């Protein structure tokens with residue numbers, strides 16, 4: 340645990356942060372996800388589409404682990420309110436700006452939970468006629484899946500728990516933590 344994370348852990352009274360994935364574990368998983376993506380796209384220059392805000396830290400590490408010519412874009416999805424889980428309504432509030440036609444697109448998500456966000460986005464982006472369209476999720480929470488969607492690349496599979504850190508928030512907090520924690524008691 341970094342000093343910054345240790346400080347945050349001891350400073351929080353609202354909930355208890357329990358270490359789940361360390362910086363080193365995350366680094367290893369990101370490296371192997373990058374290797375798998377690189378092998379699949381071959382010589383092509385992929386477009387990585389990060390889902391704001393939760394994926395921004397993961398995407399930043401993933402593109403550097405990929406270490407190959409690529410382009411980056413972002414979408415922003417609102418699932419209404421500062422809530423611990425998707426409300427079931429998903430709206431795209433910021434669309435991609437690059438032309439995805441004939442591109443190899445990898446959607447990068449922090450957490451695949453109900454699957455609603457990913458389903459809506461994948462269907463939306465498919466209309467841009469990419470050559471390929473894949474989904475990369477840092478954490479796959481399969482337990483609460485409500486719509487049929489499978490990630491092509493998964494960093495971690497999580498059975499239960501609400502997590503924060505490494506870009507992932509609870510009510511916009513904890514994104515700065517270098518590792519990933521289970522937030523207990525506040526959710």
Ligand code: IMP
Nearest residue numbers: 425450451452453454455456501502508
């Ligand atoms: P879903 O797959 O549409 O249900 O939504 C996934 C999104 O819900 C993620 O991108 C997160 O923003 C949020 N989310 C789901 N589970 C968690 C969690 O454990 N911690 C923080 N955010 C979460």
Ligand code: MG
Nearest residue numbers: 392393507508
């Ligand atoms: Mg969120």
